Amino acid sequence: MKTILNIFRIILLILAQGLIFGQLSFGYGIHPMVYPLAIVLLPFNAKPVWLMVIAFFIGMSVDFFMNTFGLHASAAVLVAFLRPSIYRAFSPRDDYDIQKEPTAKELGYSWFLKVSSILIVVHHFWFFLLEYLKVSAWKEIIINTLLSSIATLIIFILIQVFFFKKPKSE
Amino acid sequence: MRKLTAFLRRFRVFLVFLILQILALSTYFSIMSYPRTRFFNSSSSIVARMLTWERNVTKYLYLDQENVRLQEVNAELERLLPSNYIPIDTNVSIINDTVRKLTFERIPATVINSSHAFTNNYFTINAGTEKGVERKMGVISNEGVVGIVYDVSKHYAVVKSILTEDINISAIISNSNAYGLIKYSGEDPRNVNLTGISNDIKIEDGIGVVTRGSGGYFPQGIPIGTVEKLEPIEGKPMWDITVKLAQDMRSLRYVYVVKNLLQYEIDELENNIQELKN
Numbered sequence: 001m002k003t004i005l006n007i008f009r010i011i012l013l014i015l016a017q018g019l020i021f022g023q024l025s026f027g028y029g030i031h032p033m034v035y036p037l038a039i040v041l042l043p044f045n046a047k048p049v050w051l052m053v054i055a056f057f058i059g060m061s062v063d064f065f066m067n068t069f070g071l072h073a074s075a076a077v078l079v080a081f082l083r084p085s086i087y088r089a090f091s092p093r094d095d096y097d098i099q100k101e102p103t104a105k106e107l108g109y110s111w112f113l114k115v116s117s118i119l120i121v122v123h124h125f126w127f128f129l130l131e132y133l134k135v136s137a138w139k140e141i142i143i144n145t146l147l148s149s150i151a152t153l154i155i156f157i158l159i160q161v162f163f164f165k166k167p168k169s170e
Numbered sequence: 171m172r173k174l175t176a177f178l179r180r181f182r183v184f185l186v187f188l189i190l191q192i193l194a195l196s197t198y199f200s201i202m203s204y205p206r207t208r209f210f211n212s213s214s215s216i217v218a219r220m221l222t223w224e225r226n227v228t229k230y231l232y233l234d235q236e237n238v239r240l241q242e243v244n245a246e247l248e249r250l251l252p253s254n255y256i257p258i259d260t261n262v263s264i265i266n267d268t269v270r271k272l273t274f275e276r277i278p279a280t281v282i283n284s285s286h287a288f289t290n291n292y293f294t295i296n297a298g299t300e301k302g303v304e305r306k307m308g309v310i311s312n313e314g315v316v317g318i319v320y321d322v323s324k325h326y327a328v329v330k331s332i333l334t335e336d337i338n339i340s341a342i343i344s345n346s347n348a349y350g351l352i353k354y355s356g357e358d359p360r361n362v363n364l365t366g367i368s369n370d371i372k373i374e375d376g377i378g379v380v381t382r383g384s385g386g387y388f389p390q391g392i393p394i395g396t397v398e399k400l401e402p403i404e405g406k407p408m409w410d411i412t413v414k415l416a417q418d419m420r421s422l423r424y425v426y427v428v429k430n431l432l433q434y435e436i437d438e439l440e441n442n443i444q445e446l447k448n
Contacts, residue, residue, distance in 0.1 A: 018217070019224045023283070031287060048183045056190045064217045066285060067292035067328060070197035077194060081187045130198065131289055132356060140357065 006042060010058060013038040018065030021155075029144035032151035035062050035072070036123050037159060039079050040116050045098040048084050055080035075127040079119050086118055104160040116156050120149045218294060218326045221283045229280075232423060243312055274389045276310075276426040277301050284331070286419045289356030291331040293317070297427060298325045308387035308428040314416030315339060315381055315394045316425055327427070332394075333359055333419055340385065341394050341413075344378040346371050352379075352394060352413070359419050361398060364411040369402050371409070379413050386436040388428055 017035040024032070039055050046054075059076030063069060087096070090111060096102075104112035124145045132141050178185065277297055284293035297303050299322050307319045309329050318337065320330040330337060332354065339352040341364055350366035364379060377397045383390030399412035430436070 015220070019220065022285075023224070029287070049186045052183075052186055052190055056194065059194065065221070065283070067283070067294065068198070068288070069200075070194040074191055074194035074198060077187065077190045081183070130195075133289075137356070 002043065009041060010038045010054070014058060014061045014065075017062050022062070022066050026151070029140065029147050030151050031124075031144070031148045032155050033123070033148070034152070034155055034159070035059075036076065036079055036120060036152070037116075037156055039076060039083065040119060040156075041102055042083075043098070044087070044096045044100070044102060048081070051080040051083060052077050071127065071130055074130060075123045078126050079123045082122060083119065086115060090115055103164045104157070105164045109157075109160075112160065113153075113157075117149070117153055120152050120156070121145065124148045124152070215323065215325070218282065218296075218323070221294065222296060225280070225282045229423075236423065239312065273430060273432050275302075275429040275431060277303060277429060279303075279309075279327075279425050279427055281422050281425060282326075284419075284422060286331070286333055286359040286422075289354075290335055291333040291359075291419070292320065293329050293331055293422065295327050295329055295425060295427070296325065298323050298327050300324055301427075302429060303327045303427050304429075306387065307430070308381075308392075309425050310388065310392055310428055311417045311422060311425045313393070313418075315388060315392055316417050316419065316422060318387060319427060329425075331419060332362060332415065337362075339388070339394070340382040341379050342382045343367065343371070343373055343397070344380050344391075346373070349382050349384075350411075361412050361414055362395070364397075364413050365408070367409045367411060369407050369409045373397060373400055373409065373411065375400060379411075386430045386433045 013035050017033060021032055021034050026032075035058055038058055039051070042051060042054065055076040056073050059073030060070070062072040062076075066072065087102070092107075092111075096107075100106040102112075102115070125141070128141045128144045128148075279295040279297035279301075282294050282296050285291045295303075295309070303319060303322050305319055305322055308315070309317045309319060315332055317329040317331040317334075318339070319327050321328040332339065332352065333356075335354055335356065337352060337354060340349060341352050342349040343364075348367050348371045350364045352362050353365055354362045367373070375397055379394045379397060381388040381390060381392040381394060393416045395413040395415040397411055398414040401410045401412075402408075403410045
Protein backbone atom coordinates (compact mmCIF):
# COMPACT_ATOMS: atom_id res chain seq x y z
CA MET A 1 0.00 0.00 0.00
CA LYS A 2 2.75 2.41 1.00
CA THR A 3 4.76 1.48 -2.09
CA ILE A 4 1.83 2.26 -4.35
CA LEU A 5 1.32 5.56 -2.56
CA ASN A 6 4.98 6.43 -3.05
CA ILE A 7 4.96 5.53 -6.74
CA PHE A 8 1.81 7.55 -7.24
CA ARG A 9 3.38 10.49 -5.43
CA ILE A 10 6.55 10.29 -7.50
CA ILE A 11 4.62 10.28 -10.78
CA LEU A 12 2.46 13.17 -9.62
CA LEU A 13 5.46 15.25 -8.61
CA ILE A 14 7.26 14.55 -11.89
CA LEU A 15 4.19 15.63 -13.84
CA ALA A 16 3.79 18.71 -11.66
CA GLN A 17 7.42 19.59 -12.31
CA GLY A 18 7.30 18.92 -16.06
CA LEU A 19 3.91 20.38 -16.90
CA ILE A 20 3.50 23.19 -14.38
CA PHE A 21 6.62 24.33 -12.54
CA GLY A 22 9.01 23.78 -15.44
CA GLN A 23 6.81 25.91 -17.68
CA LEU A 24 6.44 28.85 -15.32
CA SER A 25 8.89 31.65 -15.71
CA PHE A 26 9.46 34.09 -12.90
CA GLY A 27 12.72 35.62 -14.08
CA TYR A 28 15.40 36.88 -11.70
CA GLY A 29 16.85 33.38 -11.57
CA ILE A 30 13.90 31.91 -9.68
CA HIS A 31 13.34 28.28 -10.65
CA PRO A 32 11.04 26.60 -8.16
CA MET A 33 11.31 22.81 -8.33
CA VAL A 34 8.91 20.38 -6.71
CA TYR A 35 10.36 17.07 -7.76
CA PRO A 36 13.08 16.84 -5.04
CA LEU A 37 10.16 16.48 -2.61
CA ALA A 38 9.63 12.99 -4.04
CA ILE A 39 13.11 12.06 -2.84
CA VAL A 40 12.62 13.69 0.55
CA LEU A 41 9.40 11.75 1.07
CA LEU A 42 10.73 8.28 0.25
CA PRO A 43 10.36 5.96 3.26
CA PHE A 44 12.92 6.00 6.08
CA ASN A 45 13.89 2.38 5.64
CA ALA A 46 14.73 2.70 1.93
CA LYS A 47 18.23 1.41 1.19
CA PRO A 48 20.73 4.11 0.13
CA VAL A 49 21.42 2.38 -3.17
CA TRP A 50 17.74 2.20 -3.99
CA LEU A 51 17.28 5.82 -3.02
CA MET A 52 19.83 6.81 -5.63
CA VAL A 53 18.45 4.54 -8.33
CA ILE A 54 14.94 5.89 -7.78
CA ALA A 55 16.26 9.45 -7.69
CA PHE A 56 18.09 8.82 -10.94
CA PHE A 57 14.89 7.79 -12.65
CA ILE A 58 12.97 10.71 -11.19
CA GLY A 59 15.63 13.13 -12.39
CA MET A 60 15.77 11.47 -15.78
CA SER A 61 11.99 11.81 -16.24
CA VAL A 62 12.20 15.50 -15.42
CA ASP A 63 15.06 15.80 -17.92
CA PHE A 64 12.79 14.37 -20.57
CA PHE A 65 10.35 17.20 -20.00
CA MET A 66 12.88 19.97 -19.72
CA ASN A 67 15.31 18.97 -22.50
CA THR A 68 18.15 19.19 -20.00
CA PHE A 69 19.91 15.91 -20.86
CA GLY A 70 20.88 14.54 -17.44
CA LEU A 71 21.19 17.73 -15.43
CA HIS A 72 18.24 17.02 -13.14
CA ALA A 73 19.26 13.37 -12.84
CA SER A 74 22.69 14.32 -11.57
CA ALA A 75 21.30 16.75 -8.99
CA ALA A 76 18.66 14.25 -7.86
CA VAL A 77 21.24 11.48 -7.37
CA LEU A 78 23.37 13.83 -5.29
CA VAL A 79 20.37 14.64 -3.07
CA ALA A 80 19.60 10.93 -2.64
CA PHE A 81 23.25 10.23 -1.83
CA LEU A 82 23.32 12.85 0.92
CA ARG A 83 19.86 12.11 2.30
CA PRO A 84 20.78 9.24 4.68
CA SER A 85 23.59 11.16 6.38
CA ILE A 86 21.52 14.32 6.73
CA TYR A 87 18.57 12.38 8.13
CA ARG A 88 20.95 10.70 10.56
CA ALA A 89 22.30 14.06 11.69
CA PHE A 90 18.81 15.29 12.53
CA SER A 91 17.37 12.06 13.85
CA PRO A 92 15.32 12.16 17.06
CA ARG A 93 16.85 10.70 20.22
CA ASP A 94 15.39 7.24 19.77
CA ASP A 95 15.89 7.10 15.99
CA TYR A 96 13.16 7.26 13.37
CA ASP A 97 10.03 5.19 13.60
CA ILE A 98 10.05 3.45 10.24
CA GLN A 99 6.27 3.28 10.32
CA LYS A 100 6.20 7.05 9.98
CA GLU A 101 6.75 8.98 6.80
CA PRO A 102 9.26 11.83 6.48
CA THR A 103 6.59 14.53 6.40
CA ALA A 104 6.18 17.70 8.41
CA LYS A 105 2.98 16.41 10.01
CA GLU A 106 4.64 13.30 11.36
CA LEU A 107 7.96 14.71 12.50
CA GLY A 108 7.24 18.37 13.01
CA TYR A 109 7.81 21.41 10.87
CA SER A 110 11.16 22.31 12.39
CA TRP A 111 12.60 18.92 11.44
CA PHE A 112 11.12 19.10 7.94
CA LEU A 113 12.37 22.65 7.40
CA LYS A 114 15.93 21.82 8.46
CA VAL A 115 16.21 18.65 6.42
CA SER A 116 14.54 19.87 3.27
CA SER A 117 16.24 23.25 3.20
CA ILE A 118 19.67 21.59 3.32
CA LEU A 119 18.73 19.15 0.58
CA ILE A 120 17.18 21.90 -1.54
CA VAL A 121 20.21 24.17 -1.27
CA VAL A 122 22.54 21.28 -2.17
CA HIS A 123 20.32 20.35 -5.10
CA HIS A 124 20.06 23.86 -6.47
CA PHE A 125 23.71 24.68 -5.97
CA TRP A 126 24.80 21.54 -7.82
CA PHE A 127 22.23 22.18 -10.51
CA PHE A 128 23.27 25.76 -11.25
CA LEU A 129 26.96 24.95 -10.89
CA LEU A 130 26.66 22.43 -13.70
CA GLU A 131 24.32 24.68 -15.61
CA TYR A 132 26.73 27.62 -15.78
CA LEU A 133 29.98 25.71 -15.37
CA LYS A 134 32.03 28.89 -15.27
CA VAL A 135 33.98 30.43 -12.41
CA SER A 136 33.13 33.86 -13.76
CA ALA A 137 29.42 33.17 -13.27
CA TRP A 138 29.72 32.62 -9.50
CA LYS A 139 27.45 35.56 -8.82
CA GLU A 140 24.64 34.14 -10.96
CA ILE A 141 25.14 30.69 -9.45
CA ILE A 142 24.79 32.01 -5.90
CA ILE A 143 21.85 34.29 -6.67
CA ASN A 144 20.01 31.57 -8.57
CA THR A 145 20.68 29.05 -5.83
CA LEU A 146 19.45 31.32 -3.05
CA LEU A 147 16.32 32.64 -4.75
CA SER A 148 15.31 29.28 -6.22
CA SER A 149 15.89 27.53 -2.90
CA ILE A 150 13.60 29.96 -1.11
CA ALA A 151 10.91 29.53 -3.77
CA THR A 152 11.24 25.75 -3.66
CA LEU A 153 11.11 25.65 0.13
CA ILE A 154 7.91 27.71 0.15
CA ILE A 155 6.33 25.28 -2.30
CA PHE A 156 7.47 22.31 -0.20
CA ILE A 157 5.83 23.83 2.88
CA LEU A 158 2.64 24.68 1.00
CA ILE A 159 2.41 21.11 -0.24
CA GLN A 160 2.93 19.86 3.33
CA VAL A 161 0.19 22.14 4.60
CA PHE A 162 -2.36 21.37 1.92
CA PHE A 163 -1.82 17.76 0.92
CA PHE A 164 -0.74 15.94 4.04
CA LYS A 165 -3.53 15.57 6.55
CA LYS A 166 -2.90 15.23 10.23
CA PRO A 167 -2.21 11.66 11.29
CA LYS A 168 -5.21 9.97 12.84
CA SER A 169 -5.15 10.31 16.59
CA GLU A 170 -3.74 7.24 18.21
CA MET B 171 39.92 -11.30 -3.72
CA ARG B 172 38.13 -11.33 -0.41
CA LYS B 173 39.61 -7.96 0.38
CA LEU B 174 38.32 -6.62 -2.87
CA THR B 175 34.77 -7.79 -2.21
CA ALA B 176 34.94 -6.40 1.30
CA PHE B 177 36.12 -3.11 -0.11
CA LEU B 178 33.37 -3.10 -2.72
CA ARG B 179 30.77 -3.85 -0.08
CA ARG B 180 31.94 -1.02 2.10
CA PHE B 181 31.96 1.49 -0.67
CA ARG B 182 28.94 0.12 -2.48
CA VAL B 183 26.83 3.19 -1.86
CA PHE B 184 29.52 5.52 -3.04
CA LEU B 185 30.22 3.38 -6.10
CA VAL B 186 26.58 3.39 -7.11
CA PHE B 187 26.60 7.14 -6.57
CA LEU B 188 29.63 7.50 -8.82
CA ILE B 189 28.20 5.29 -11.55
CA LEU B 190 24.88 7.14 -11.61
CA GLN B 191 26.62 10.51 -11.61
CA ILE B 192 28.88 9.48 -14.47
CA LEU B 193 25.83 8.26 -16.38
CA ALA B 194 23.92 11.49 -15.83
CA LEU B 195 26.83 13.82 -16.40
CA SER B 196 28.12 12.06 -19.48
CA THR B 197 24.72 12.53 -21.11
CA TYR B 198 24.70 16.12 -19.96
CA PHE B 199 28.15 16.95 -21.27
CA SER B 200 27.72 15.10 -24.54
CA ILE B 201 24.98 17.49 -25.59
CA MET B 202 27.03 18.10 -28.67
CA SER B 203 27.40 14.49 -29.76
CA TYR B 204 24.14 13.97 -31.47
CA PRO B 205 23.39 10.22 -31.47
CA ARG B 206 23.73 9.74 -27.73
CA THR B 207 21.19 12.35 -26.80
CA ARG B 208 18.85 11.42 -29.58
CA PHE B 209 16.26 9.75 -27.42
CA PHE B 210 16.76 12.02 -24.51
CA ASN B 211 14.52 14.96 -25.07
CA SER B 212 10.92 15.97 -25.21
CA SER B 213 10.37 15.03 -28.81
CA SER B 214 10.05 11.50 -27.48
CA SER B 215 6.42 10.83 -28.04
CA ILE B 216 4.88 10.28 -24.59
CA VAL B 217 6.32 13.41 -23.08
CA ALA B 218 5.57 15.41 -26.21
CA ARG B 219 1.97 14.23 -26.15
CA MET B 220 1.56 15.31 -22.56
CA LEU B 221 3.09 18.68 -23.32
CA THR B 222 0.69 19.03 -26.23
CA TRP B 223 -2.24 18.42 -23.89
CA GLU B 224 -0.91 21.06 -21.58
CA ARG B 225 -0.57 23.47 -24.47
CA ASN B 226 -4.09 22.76 -25.60
CA VAL B 227 -5.32 23.88 -22.21
CA THR B 228 -3.16 26.98 -21.90
CA LYS B 229 -3.25 28.23 -25.47
CA TYR B 230 -6.55 30.05 -24.93
CA LEU B 231 -4.82 32.39 -22.53
CA TYR B 232 -2.86 33.96 -25.35
CA LEU B 233 -5.55 34.09 -28.04
CA ASP B 234 -6.10 37.84 -27.83
CA GLN B 235 -2.46 38.65 -28.27
CA GLU B 236 -2.14 36.21 -31.13
CA ASN B 237 -5.15 37.66 -32.92
CA VAL B 238 -3.65 41.13 -32.87
CA ARG B 239 -0.40 39.78 -34.21
CA LEU B 240 -2.13 37.81 -36.96
CA GLN B 241 -4.09 40.86 -38.00
CA GLU B 242 -0.91 42.84 -38.36
CA VAL B 243 0.71 40.19 -40.52
CA ASN B 244 -2.45 39.90 -42.57
CA ALA B 245 -2.60 43.61 -43.18
CA GLU B 246 0.97 43.55 -44.32
CA LEU B 247 0.34 40.70 -46.72
CA GLU B 248 -2.77 42.31 -48.09
CA ARG B 249 -0.76 45.36 -48.95
CA LEU B 250 1.15 43.19 -51.37
CA LEU B 251 -1.91 42.01 -53.29
CA PRO B 252 -1.79 42.97 -56.97
CA SER B 253 -5.34 44.34 -56.79
CA ASN B 254 -4.07 47.11 -54.54
CA TYR B 255 -1.83 48.44 -57.28
CA ILE B 256 -2.65 50.22 -60.47
CA PRO B 257 -0.32 49.88 -63.42
CA ILE B 258 1.44 53.20 -64.00
CA ASP B 259 2.81 52.48 -67.40
CA THR B 260 2.03 49.18 -68.99
CA ASN B 261 4.84 49.47 -71.51
CA VAL B 262 7.73 49.33 -69.08
CA SER B 263 6.46 47.12 -66.32
CA ILE B 264 8.48 43.96 -65.91
CA ILE B 265 6.97 40.81 -64.60
CA ASN B 266 9.88 39.24 -62.79
CA ASP B 267 8.15 36.15 -61.49
CA THR B 268 10.08 33.85 -63.74
CA VAL B 269 13.35 35.52 -62.88
CA ARG B 270 13.11 34.44 -59.26
CA LYS B 271 13.28 30.93 -58.05
CA LEU B 272 11.75 29.77 -54.81
CA THR B 273 14.54 28.81 -52.42
CA PHE B 274 12.99 29.01 -48.98
CA GLU B 275 9.82 27.35 -47.82
CA ARG B 276 8.30 27.99 -44.41
CA ILE B 277 6.71 25.27 -42.34
CA PRO B 278 4.44 26.69 -39.63
CA ALA B 279 4.70 25.17 -36.14
CA THR B 280 3.64 25.85 -32.56
CA VAL B 281 5.98 25.82 -29.59
CA ILE B 282 4.75 23.24 -27.07
CA ASN B 283 7.56 23.42 -24.53
CA SER B 284 10.25 25.99 -24.02
CA SER B 285 12.80 27.36 -21.62
CA HIS B 286 14.71 30.59 -21.63
CA ALA B 287 16.20 30.80 -18.17
CA PHE B 288 19.17 28.49 -18.58
CA THR B 289 22.54 28.90 -20.25
CA ASN B 290 21.56 26.42 -22.93
CA ASN B 291 17.93 26.52 -23.92
CA TYR B 292 15.92 24.26 -26.14
CA PHE B 293 12.29 24.29 -27.17
CA THR B 294 9.99 21.70 -28.68
CA ILE B 295 7.74 22.37 -31.67
CA ASN B 296 4.89 20.31 -33.03
CA ALA B 297 6.27 19.70 -36.52
CA GLY B 298 8.47 16.75 -37.39
CA THR B 299 9.71 14.69 -40.29
CA GLU B 300 6.12 14.20 -41.39
CA LYS B 301 5.90 17.89 -42.23
CA GLY B 302 9.34 17.93 -43.80
CA VAL B 303 11.35 19.25 -40.87
CA GLU B 304 14.95 18.13 -40.84
CA ARG B 305 17.94 18.67 -38.63
CA LYS B 306 19.82 21.96 -38.92
CA MET B 307 16.97 23.89 -40.46
CA GLY B 308 16.60 27.47 -39.30
CA VAL B 309 13.61 28.46 -37.18
CA ILE B 310 12.18 31.98 -37.25
CA SER B 311 9.16 33.77 -35.87
CA ASN B 312 7.41 36.79 -37.31
CA GLU B 313 9.77 39.03 -35.40
CA GLY B 314 13.07 37.35 -36.15
CA VAL B 315 15.43 34.42 -35.77
CA VAL B 316 14.73 32.05 -32.86
CA GLY B 317 16.88 28.96 -33.37
CA ILE B 318 18.07 25.96 -35.35
CA VAL B 319 16.43 22.51 -35.42
CA TYR B 320 18.42 20.14 -33.26
CA ASP B 321 16.59 16.83 -33.31
CA VAL B 322 13.52 15.56 -35.14
CA SER B 323 11.02 12.80 -34.48
CA LYS B 324 8.00 11.92 -36.57
CA HIS B 325 5.65 14.58 -35.21
CA TYR B 326 7.92 16.80 -33.14
CA ALA B 327 11.25 18.56 -33.25
CA VAL B 328 13.58 19.97 -30.62
CA VAL B 329 15.01 23.34 -31.53
CA LYS B 330 18.26 24.74 -30.20
CA SER B 331 17.19 28.21 -29.19
CA ILE B 332 19.17 31.33 -30.06
CA LEU B 333 19.73 31.43 -26.30
CA THR B 334 22.38 28.69 -26.46
CA GLU B 335 26.07 29.24 -25.83
CA ASP B 336 27.26 27.67 -29.07
CA ILE B 337 24.44 28.74 -31.37
CA ASN B 338 26.94 30.61 -33.62
CA ILE B 339 24.52 32.11 -36.10
CA SER B 340 26.28 34.21 -38.70
CA ALA B 341 25.01 37.78 -38.60
CA ILE B 342 25.73 41.10 -40.28
CA ILE B 343 25.29 44.67 -39.12
CA SER B 344 22.72 45.93 -41.56
CA ASN B 345 24.47 49.09 -42.78
CA SER B 346 28.06 47.92 -42.97
CA ASN B 347 27.96 44.30 -44.14
CA ALA B 348 30.52 43.46 -41.46
CA TYR B 349 29.76 40.01 -40.20
CA GLY B 350 30.25 38.14 -36.94
CA LEU B 351 28.81 35.31 -34.90
CA ILE B 352 25.87 35.45 -32.51
CA LYS B 353 26.58 33.91 -29.11
CA TYR B 354 24.63 33.76 -25.87
CA SER B 355 26.28 34.43 -22.54
CA GLY B 356 23.47 32.97 -20.42
CA GLU B 357 22.80 36.13 -18.47
CA ASP B 358 19.79 37.88 -19.88
CA PRO B 359 17.29 36.17 -22.19
CA ARG B 360 16.58 39.51 -23.87
CA ASN B 361 20.10 39.95 -25.20
CA VAL B 362 22.69 38.01 -27.17
CA ASN B 363 26.25 38.96 -28.08
CA LEU B 364 27.66 39.61 -31.51
CA THR B 365 31.33 38.67 -31.63
CA GLY B 366 34.09 38.98 -34.16
CA ILE B 367 33.39 42.49 -35.44
CA SER B 368 36.54 44.56 -35.78
CA ASN B 369 36.50 47.86 -33.88
CA ASP B 370 37.41 50.03 -36.84
CA ILE B 371 33.91 49.54 -38.14
CA LYS B 372 31.54 52.32 -37.25
CA ILE B 373 28.49 51.09 -35.42
CA GLU B 374 25.75 53.06 -33.73
CA ASP B 375 23.28 52.00 -31.10
CA GLY B 376 19.96 50.89 -32.49
CA ILE B 377 21.25 49.63 -35.81
CA GLY B 378 19.66 46.40 -36.99
CA VAL B 379 21.47 43.07 -36.93
CA VAL B 380 20.27 40.58 -39.53
CA THR B 381 21.17 37.09 -40.69
CA ARG B 382 23.96 36.74 -43.17
CA GLY B 383 22.44 33.72 -44.80
CA SER B 384 25.66 31.75 -44.79
CA GLY B 385 25.36 28.01 -44.54
CA GLY B 386 21.86 28.31 -46.00
CA TYR B 387 20.06 27.89 -42.67
CA PHE B 388 18.30 31.23 -42.92
CA PRO B 389 17.39 33.51 -45.79
CA GLN B 390 19.49 36.63 -45.95
CA GLY B 391 18.33 39.64 -43.99
CA ILE B 392 16.05 38.01 -41.43
CA PRO B 393 16.15 40.34 -38.39
CA ILE B 394 17.89 39.11 -35.26
CA GLY B 395 17.77 42.27 -33.19
CA THR B 396 19.18 45.73 -32.72
CA VAL B 397 22.50 46.87 -31.30
CA GLU B 398 21.91 47.88 -27.72
CA LYS B 399 25.34 48.32 -26.21
CA LEU B 400 28.76 48.71 -27.70
CA GLU B 401 32.00 48.24 -25.79
CA PRO B 402 35.57 47.71 -26.95
CA ILE B 403 37.13 44.46 -25.75
CA GLU B 404 40.28 45.16 -23.77
CA GLY B 405 43.45 44.07 -25.52
CA LYS B 406 41.71 43.07 -28.74
CA PRO B 407 40.74 45.16 -31.75
CA MET B 408 37.16 43.94 -31.47
CA TRP B 409 33.80 45.26 -30.41
CA ASP B 410 31.80 43.57 -27.72
CA ILE B 411 28.31 44.13 -29.05
CA THR B 412 25.14 43.43 -27.09
CA VAL B 413 22.19 42.77 -29.37
CA LYS B 414 18.64 43.14 -28.14
CA LEU B 415 16.66 40.27 -29.67
CA ALA B 416 13.82 41.17 -32.02
CA GLN B 417 11.79 38.20 -30.79
CA ASP B 418 11.30 38.14 -27.05
CA MET B 419 12.20 34.51 -26.37
CA ARG B 420 10.17 34.57 -23.18
CA SER B 421 6.92 34.83 -25.10
CA LEU B 422 7.60 32.62 -28.08
CA ARG B 423 4.60 30.68 -29.37
CA TYR B 424 4.29 30.47 -33.13
CA VAL B 425 7.27 29.83 -35.35
CA TYR B 426 8.20 28.87 -38.91
CA VAL B 427 10.78 26.28 -39.82
CA VAL B 428 12.76 27.52 -42.80
CA LYS B 429 13.41 24.87 -45.37
CA ASN B 430 16.10 25.68 -47.88
CA LEU B 431 15.22 23.88 -51.10
CA LEU B 432 18.77 24.34 -52.36
CA GLN B 433 20.53 23.30 -49.15
CA TYR B 434 21.87 20.18 -50.79
CA GLU B 435 23.47 22.22 -53.52
CA ILE B 436 25.18 24.57 -51.03
CA ASP B 437 26.53 21.70 -48.97
CA GLU B 438 27.80 19.93 -52.05
CA LEU B 439 29.54 23.02 -53.32
CA GLU B 440 31.09 24.00 -50.00
CA ASN B 441 32.38 20.49 -49.46
CA ASN B 442 34.40 20.89 -52.61
CA ILE B 443 36.41 23.78 -51.18
CA GLN B 444 38.77 21.44 -49.39
CA GLU B 445 39.43 19.41 -52.51
CA LEU B 446 39.92 22.43 -54.72
CA LYS B 447 42.57 23.79 -52.37
CA ASN B 448 44.82 20.81 -52.99
